[in-house]
Amino acid sequence: MMAQSTDFAVSGELLRDLRVWRSRAAIVGVAALAVTAIGAIAWPAQFFRSYLWSYVFYLGVTLGSMAWLMLQYLSGGAWGMVIRRPCEAATRTLPLLAILFVPVGLGISSLYRWSHADVVAADAIIRHKHAYLNVPFFLARAALYFAGWLVCSWYLNRWSSREDREGPAVVHRKLATWAGPGLIFWAFSITFMAVDWVLSLDPHWFSTIFGMLFMAGQGLSSMAFLITLMVLLSYRRPMSDVLTPRHLHDLGKLLLALVMVWAYFSFSQFLIIWSGNLPSEIPWYLERLRGGWQYVGLALVLGHFALPFALLLSRDLKRDFKLLAGIAIFILFMRYVDLYWLVAPDFLKGSLGVSWMDFTAPAGLGGIWLAYFLLQLEMLPLMPLRDPHLEEALQHGRE
Amino acid sequence: MIKPVYGVIAEFDSPTALVNAARATREKGFRRFDAYSPFPIEELTDALHLHKNKLPVIVLIGGIVGGLTGYLMQYYVTVIHFPINVAGRPLHSWPMYIVIAFELTILFAAISAVLGMLALCGLPMPYHPVFNVPRFAFASRNRFFLCIVATDPLFDREKTCDFLQTLGPREVSEVAP
Numbered sequence: 001m002m003a004q005s006t007d008f009a010v011s012g013e014l015l016r017d018l019r020v021w022r023s024r025a026a027i028v029g030v031a032a033l034a035v036t037a038i039g040a041i042a043w044p045a046q047f048f049r050s051y052l053w054s055y056v057f058y059l060g061v062t063l064g065s066m067a068w069l070m071l072q073y074l075s076g077g078a079w080g081m082v083i084r085r086p087c088e089a090a091t092r093t094l095p096l097l098a099i100l101f102v103p104v105g106l107g108i109s110s111l112y113r114w115s116h117a118d119v120v121a122a123d124a125i126i127r128h129k130h131a132y133l134n135v136p137f138f139l140a141r142a143a144l145y146f147a148g149w150l151v152c153s154w155y156l157n158r159w160s161s162r163e164d165r166e167g168p169a170v171v172h173r174k175l176a177t178w179a180g181p182g183l184i185f186w187a188f189s190i191t192f193m194a195v196d197w198v199l200s201l202d203p204h205w206f207s208t209i210f211g212m213l214f215m216a217g218q219g220l221s222s223m224a225f226l227i228t229l230m231v232l233l234s235y236r237r238p239m240s241d242v243l244t245p246r247h248l249h250d251l252g253k254l255l256l257a258l259v260m261v262w263a264y265f266s267f268s269q270f271l272i273i274w275s276g277n278l279p280s281e282i283p284w285y286l287e288r289l290r291g292g293w294q295y296v297g298l299a300l301v302l303g304h305f306a307l308p309f310a311l312l313l314s315r316d317l318k319r320d321f322k323l324l325a326g327i328a329i330f331i332l333f334m335r336y337v338d339l340y341w342l343v344a345p346d347f348l349k350g351s352l353g354v355s356w357m358d359f360t361a362p363a364g365l366g367g368i369w370l371a372y373f374l375l376q377l378e379m380l381p382l383m384p385l386r387d388p389h390l391e392e393a394l395q396h397g398r399e
Numbered sequence: 400m401i402k403p404v405y406g407v408i409a410e411f412d413s414p415t416a417l418v419n420a421a422r423a424t425r426e427k428g429f430r431r432f433d434a435y436s437p438f439p440i441e442e443l444t445d446a447l448h449l450h451k452n453k454l455p456v457i458v459l460i461g462g463i464v465g466g467l468t469g470y471l472m473q474y475y476v477t478v479i480h481f482p483i484n485v486a487g488r489p490l491h492s493w494p495m496y497i498v499i500a501f502e503l504t505i506l507f508a509a510i511s512a513v514l515g516m517l518a519l520c521g522l523p524m525p526y527h528p529v530f531n532v533p534r535f536a537f538a539s540r541n542r543f544f545l546c547i548v549a550t551d552p553l554f555d556r557e558k559t560c561d562f563l564q565t566l567g568p569r570e571v572s573e574v575a576p
Contacts, residue, residue: 267497274494277486313459 007238008381014236015378022374029367036360040103043357045347048107050357053343055104056197057221057336057362058369059097060214063149064222065090067186067215069156073179076389078396079250082243083226084384086233088160089376090222091153096372098146100365104197105142108135114203126203133200141196145189152182164385172388190215201346205284207273213265220258221335224328227251231325238382245319246396252318255328259312263305287345292352296341304334336362405528405576406432406548407560408535409568414440417543420566421446424547427562431551435529435544457515458508465507469500531575546574 010018040047069087072080109115114126114133126133155178163171191211199210230251233239273281288297308331317323340358384390411417414436421434421443434443473496477483482490517523529535529546538544545566547559556573563571 271494271497277488315455 007241008383008385009238010378010382011237014233014238017236018374018378022371025367025374026371027367029364029369029371031364032360032367033364036357036364039357039360043355044107045110046355046357047361048103048110049343049347050355050361051103051107051365052111052197053339053358054362054365055097055100056343057339058365060218060221060335060339061225061369062090062093062097062222063186063190064218064220065226066094066149066152066156067183067219068222068226070152070179070182070186073175074183077250078247078393079254081384081387081390081393082239082247083230083251084160085380085382086226086229086377087222088157088380089373090225092157092376093369093372094146094149094153096369098150100368101142101146105139108138112138112200112203114200129203133203138196141192145193148185148189152185156182160384161380163387164381167386168388187211187215190218198342201343202284202287204280207269207281207284209265209269209272213262213269216258216262216265217335217338220255220262220331223251223255223258224331224335227255227328228325228332231321231328233382234321242383242394244396244398245321248321248324249315249318252312252324255324255331256309256312256318259305259308259331263309266300266305287350288341291348291350293341293345293350296337296352300334300338300341303330304338308334403576404549404556405531405574406546406554407556407563407571408529408532408544408546408574409563409566409571410534410537411543411545411566411568414443414543416567417545418442418446420545420563420568423566424545424562428553429547429551431554432545432547435535435538435546437539437541437543452519454512454515454519457519458512461511461515462504462508466500466504468507469503470496473499528574528576532572534570534572542569 036047036050040051065087068080069084069091072084072087104111112133113119114129115135115138120126120130131137156175159171159175163175191214194211194214198214199205199207227248230239230243230248234243270285273285287293308327311317311327317327340354344354344358387393409420411420417434417436418440421432424432425446425448434447436443474491477492478490484490485492529544534542535544545563545568547554547563549556553559560571560573
């Protein structure tokens with residue numbers, strides 16, 4: 001076992017690739033953020049909107065990876081073994097994301113109507129929600145979410161690297177035991193986070209499935225990102241020796257499942273509000289189904305569900321590295337569109353529009369995030385070294 | 400007069416021998432042959448090239464038919480046969496149709512999968528010639544069989560027997576129809 005363990009280290013040629021990708025990502029990120037910063041000074045309101053949805057996207061990739069990481073400790077399976085180290089690297093970007101939350105905090109009064117005393121005073125519904133929707137409590141909750149996520153991330157990484165050194169005897173059980181409560185915390189924190197940061201943009205509206213929609217979205221974003229990454233890694237050692245079409249097939253099945261779960265939650269929310277037809281609930285959809293936004297909604301039905309669903313049914317496609325990565329990248333793009341459709345109509349009030357900062361903000365945040373992620377990825381071997389089920393996972397699909 | 404045969408069958412001691420025999424038989428050019436084993440052997444599926452079959456298409460068609468049935472059934476009832484104004488909603492309230500259309504998609508696809516599997520396997524099959532070989536009873540215990548069917552274009556009673564002999568079987572015998 002130990003002789004083999006050294007083989008999982010990032011190989012020299014892969015390290016060269018990773019550093020090239022990293023420097024490119026960093027250059028794009030810094031340049032785009034610099035341009036966005038100019039926009040932030042000139043048009044702060046637009047900056048905060050563009051920043052918010054971009055930020056929620058990358059946080060989703062990170063927290064989705066953390067959920068997969070905890071889930072695979074509970075379920076087992078070869079698919080979880082091959083993505084474990086990339087997931088861990090993603091969770092180690094949480095300190096960076098905690099710092100990047102600062103602009104959202106600074107933008108509260110620009111983004112959220114409920115933060116203005118005069119609006120609260122004049123609006124009975126918002127006044128009733130004031131006990132929850134107020135700035136100090138909003139920030140305290142955000143601090144609580146980050147504290148929980150950082151604790152999860154810290155222990156998951158610490159115990160996993162301890163397993164590499166000391167073997168699975170004590171620590172593997174710990175990982176499995178804490179993954180359960182960790183996932184429950186994830187589910188609650190995502191629900192509240194989605195309500196706080198996105199849903200409360202329209203403080204009159206509410207939807208109890210909104211949090212689950214974000215859980216599915218995070219799972220989908222992170223799985224699409226991980227599949228793209230695994231395909232890129234598969235060209236170089238060590239992953240060229242590890243990954244088989246069967247591993248990819250499993251990840252592709254999860255991607256298909258998440259596409260369906262997202263569609264299921266989205267449609268459930270729509271159907272319930274549509275059939276209820278209540279004045280307190282439908283304005284949110286009316287805002288998103290007029291003035292051109294209905295075409296974005298239709299594009300989501302087709303591109304976020306119908307097309308990937310139909311394609312991912314194919315077994316051959318899920319076993320084809322390049323085709324699956326292509327679909328994963330397309331899904332990532334549709335995730336941007338989905339978040340934009342959730343956030344932007346609240347500000348644009350019935351007219352379809354997009355600002356140049358809606359391109360530079362995601363590019364900037366994405367570049368910085370990716371560079372930091374790749375830095376984390378190269379630090380450890382790309383597979384766990386002493387997991388009790390390592391051999392099974394490697395044999396998966398070798399016959 | 401020479402009695403016709405269903406095919407020739409070879410008996411093997413181990414799953415490995417059976418898989419190798421199936422591969423060799425396929426390489427030789429035979430297509431109409433089947434293998435029998437007391438337990439599933441993953442490699443055998445590859446050796447017999449059983450991965451591609453018509454079942455996925457049957458299930459897909461079943462699903463599409465189910466979805467259309469569900470949707471059109473509701474359309475017929477609520478728009479054509481018994482139109483009622485429910486709280487001012489349009490008669491063709493498609494969001495409400497989706498749930499039942501989805502359920503029927505699943506139902507029809509699942510039924511197609513079961514019936515399609517039975518049909519493609521040729522089940523139920525009250526009679527099969529391989530049971531005419533007395534030793535075939537061991538196929539459910541600890542022996543492995545490979546049977547080349549006489550309808551294969553390359554089949555030749557003696558040559559095929561000789562070919563099977565070269566694969567290292569315990570025994571080769573003819574199968575009465």
